[in-house]
Amino acid sequence: MAKQVLMYGNTAIGEAAIRAGCQCYFGYPITPQNELTEYMATHLGRRKGCAFVQAESEVSAINMVYGASAAGVRVMTSSSSPGISLKQEGISYLAACQLPAVIVNMSRGGPGLGSIIAAQSDYLQSTRGGGHGDYRTIVLAPASVQELADLTHEAFDLTEKYRIPVLILGDGMLGQMMEPVVFKHKAPKKPPVRKDALRGAKNRKSKIIKTFTSNPAELEEINWSLFRRYQMLESKEVRHETYMTDDANLVVCSFGISARIAKGAINAVRASGLKVGLFRPITAWPFPYEAVKKLTNNIDHFLVFEMNMGQMLEDIRFGVGERGDVSFYGRPGGVIPTPSEVARVITRHYYQKGL
Amino acid sequence: MKKVYARPKYLKKVHFHYCPGCGHSIVHRLVCELAEEMKIQDKLIGIPPPGCSVFTYNYIDTDFVESAHGRGAAVATGIKRACPEALVFTYQGDGDIAAIGTGETIHAANRGEKITAIFINNAVYGMTGGQMAPTTLIDMKTTTSPFGREKDIEGFPIKLSEMVALTKGAVYIERTTVNSPAGIKKTKKAIKKAFQVQMDNLGYSLVEILSPCPTNWKMREIDSWKWIDEVMVNEYPPGVIKDTTNEQKKKKPKKKGKKKK
Ligand SMILES: Cc1ncc(C[n+]2csc(CCOP(=O)(O)OP(=O)(O)O)c2C)c(N)n1
Ligand code: SF4
Numbered sequence: 001m002a003k004q005v006l007m008y009g010n011t012a013i014g015e016a017a018i019r020a021g022c023q024c025y026f027g028y029p030i031t032p033q034n035e036l037t038e039y040m041a042t043h044l045g046r047r048k049g050c051a052f053v054q055a056e057s058e059v060s061a062i063n064m065v066y067g068a069s070a071a072g073v074r075v076m077t078s079s080s081s082p083g084i085s086l087k088q089e090g091i092s093y094l095a096a097c098q099l100p101a102v103i104v105n106m107s108r109g110g111p112g113l114g115s116i117i118a119a120q121s122d123y124l125q126s127t128r129g130g131g132h133g134d135y136r137t138i139v140l141a142p143a144s145v146q147e148l149a150d151l152t153h154e155a156f157d158l159t160e161k162y163r164i165p166v167l168i169l170g171d172g173m174l175g176q177m178m179e180p181v182v183f184k185h186k187a188p189k190k191p192p193v194r195k196d197a198l199r200g201a202k203n204r205k206s207k208i209i210k211t212f213t214s215n216p217a218e219l220e221e222i223n224w225s226l227f228r229r230y231q232m233l234e235s236k237e238v239r240h241e242t243y244m245t246d247d248a249n250l251v252v253c254s255f256g257i258s259a260r261i262a263k264g265a266i267n268a269v270r271a272s273g274l275k276v277g278l279f280r281p282i283t284a285w286p287f288p289y290e291a292v293k294k295l296t297n298n299i300d301h302f303l304v305f306e307m308n309m310g311q312m313l314e315d316i317r318f319g320v321g322e323r324g325d326v327s328f329y330g331r332p333g334g335v336i337p338t339p340s341e342v343a344r345v346i347t348r349h350y351y352q353k354g355l
Numbered sequence: 356m357k358k359v360y361a362r363p364k365y366l367k368k369v370h371f372h373y374c375p376g377c378g379h380s381i382v383h384r385l386v387c388e389l390a391e392e393m394k395i396q397d398k399l400i401g402i403p404p405p406g407c408s409v410f411t412y413n414y415i416d417t418d419f420v421e422s423a424h425g426r427g428a429a430v431a432t433g434i435k436r437a438c439p440e441a442l443v444f445t446y447q448g449d450g451d452i453a454a455i456g457t458g459e460t461i462h463a464a465n466r467g468e469k470i471t472a473i474f475i476n477n478a479v480y481g482m483t484g485g486q487m488a489p490t491t492l493i494d495m496k497t498t499t500s501p502f503g504r505e506k507d508i509e510g511f512p513i514k515l516s517e518m519v520a521l522t523k524g525a526v527y528i529e530r531t532t533v534n535s536p537a538g539i540k541k542t543k544k545a546i547k548k549a550f551q552v553q554m555d556n557l558g559y560s561l562v563e564i565l566s567p568c569p570t571n572w573k574m575r576e577i578d579s580w581k582w583i584d585e586v587m588v589n590e591y592p593p594g595v596i597k598d599t600t601n602e603q604k605k606k607k608p609k610k611k612g613k614k615k616k
Contacts, residue, residue, distance in 0.1 A: 023437065024433065024436055024437050026433065051436035051437065053432065053436060053466070055429065055462075056458055056459070056461075056462035057458060059426070059429070059459075060426070060428075060429040060432075060458070060459050060462065061429075063422065063423065063426040063429035063430050063433065063459070064429050064430070064432050064433035064436070065433060066420075066422075066426075066430055066433060067402075067420065067422075067429065067430035067431060067432060067433020067434040067435075067436075067437070068433035068434065068436060068437035069433075070420045070430075070433070070434060071400075071433070071434045071437035071438040071441070072437070072438075073437040073438075075433070075437070089423055089426075090423065090426075093422075093423055197438075198400065198418050198420060198434075199400070199418070199438045199440075199441055200397050200398045200399065200400060200417075200418055200438075200440075200441050200442070201396065201397050201399075201416075201417055201418050202397040202398075203397075206416050206417050206418050206419070207418050207419075208412045208418070208419045208420075208421075209419070209420045209421065210412065210419070210420075210421035211421060212405065212409055212421060
């Protein structure tokens with residue numbers, strides 16, 4: 001059996017990426033994800049046939065990702081909120097060209113330069129495309145170091161399978177905490193190169209990767225084909241976790257690190273007899289609306305808890321519809337509430353609702 | 356009878372969309388000729404950003420990856436790092452390389468990326484309708500410098516090639532013209548050398564080409580060609596700006612095969 005190691009979230013992503021056959025990494029320093037960039041410099045940069053470049057900006061880094069992906073290799077970049085804003089141009093081009101890429105956002109407080117402390121304020125940016133044009137990215141929202149590692153590995157498969165950029169939406173806290181992790185895969189001896197790679201017209205006709213067209217009808221068709229794929233994903237690749245929802249009167253809905261905090265809070269209130277459960281989307285896009293809807297069969301009350309001003313709240317409201325009531329507790333700006341604070345909020349809410 | 360000229364093998368059999376008298380089509384032809392003569396067509400990957408030449412891939416029969424405005428050098432870096440055996444060139448206008456893409460260009464050159472930039476300097480933004488470019492000359496009228504470029508308001512024409520030459524990673528930089536047979540010949544030689552520098556793994560190479568844009572200069576074709584010689588070369592003198600190929604070759608170990616970091 002693979003052995004357990006103690007690792008930071010940030011470095012676990014790097015190790016998982018290398019084991020998934022990531023061949024190129026392009027990044028630009030920003031807290032709280034620097035350990036990942038540094039890990040790739042140390043462990044990927046000098047591997048045979050691999051490349052690490054510290055770019056001059058996030059804009060450059062994502063465009064390097066675009067180039068490397070066109071050349072058919074597994075490629076990743078990472079950043080945190082302000083840097084992810086700069087990457088949106090490139091993500092839009094990746095989506096348009098249907099080029100695989102893994103983009104990690106260990107998000108922090110905003111808007112503006114904000115703070116370097118963990119926050120979840122990039123949920124809407126992540127799940128609604130983020131850049132210009134009609135497109136989506138797959139958004140994976142892990143809640144532990146093990147899940148960070150597992151989903152990083154899977155992200156490389158998903159992005160190649162569906163030809164859609166995959167975003168890993170973590171946060172500064174996940175990145176900076178240490179937990180035991182098991183890597184289930186060994187790094188390939190030779191990183192794979194995609195069959196459709198563009199590497200010169202050797203023994204084949206020349207190929208073009210492009211987004212621009214002077215024909216709106218052609219562009220409309222491209223948009224349609226993207227959206228057909230998005231629809232397929234909405235039925236096939238939706239993941240979520242529920243925790244103690246079977247007998248619950250109230251379900252707390254959280255993603256990523258806030259789900260982790262909520263779990264602690266739920267354990268505490270359960271100990272005093274409150275029937276509270278947790279709903280956690282693992283894919284923030286495509287969002288598990290159906291799973292939320294199913295919960296409304298037995299549950300009337302939902303409390304959304306996020307480290308922002310209510311972003312996933314929109315998705316929960318959409319999933320619950322008229323079949324239940326949805327309340328919200330949010331802490332933006334990089335404030336990380338403790339499980340006992342959240343437990344107090346849940347308890348107050350529970351009794352206010354007369355449950 | 357001796358054949359002295361034929362349509363280049365790798366120039367696709369379609370009509371150019373360029374205006375009459377435009378320099379883009381000449382440079383396209385030169386790249387096609389070199390692809391054949393240097394036997395590199397199957398290695399070439401071109402990167403055209405937005406600009407009049409965004410459709411370069413419709414004409415030159417090699418692999419192409421379109422880039423976002425100004426990001427050519429970064430995209431080229433990504434491709435080259437993922438596929439070092441490719442011969443990667445960007446094909447950029449002056450707005451693209453000397454305004455929005457200056458950062459990418461300087462840093463790619465400074466890293467000594469083994470890529471080649473073909474830089475078409477026509478002193479205006481062609482595709483968007485003749486706005487002022489960073490390379491627009493003092494007193495030159497464009498749609499966004501309608502009274503003529505004034506140094507105190509719009510600043511000075513920028514010398515991107517000379518700036519790039521300051522980086523240690525840039526090995527070969529030359530400025531040429533395409534407004535005369537002699538200029539065209541020199542341009543071809545320069546692009547050939549730039550490709551060779553890349554193939555020899557020596558570092559970054561760039562060829563800046565002064566190219567007429569009769570449409571946005573609002574001149575007759577013949578006058579635009581003359582204007583390059585009479586006015587433009589005074590700001591942008593043609594010639595080799597930097598060439599450290601010999602020093603770089605000396606530094607390289609004799610043994611081949613031990614490349615890349
Ligand atoms: C981010 C972004 N900003 C602006 C544009 C619009 N745009 C397209 S081409 C271009 C400049 C073209 O000028 P140049 O690079 O000099 O090339 P030319 O057309 O003269 O050959 C601009 C500003 C764009 N495509 N993308
Ligand atoms: S606008 Fe100028 S650069 Fe563009 S095709 Fe016409 S002449 Fe050439």
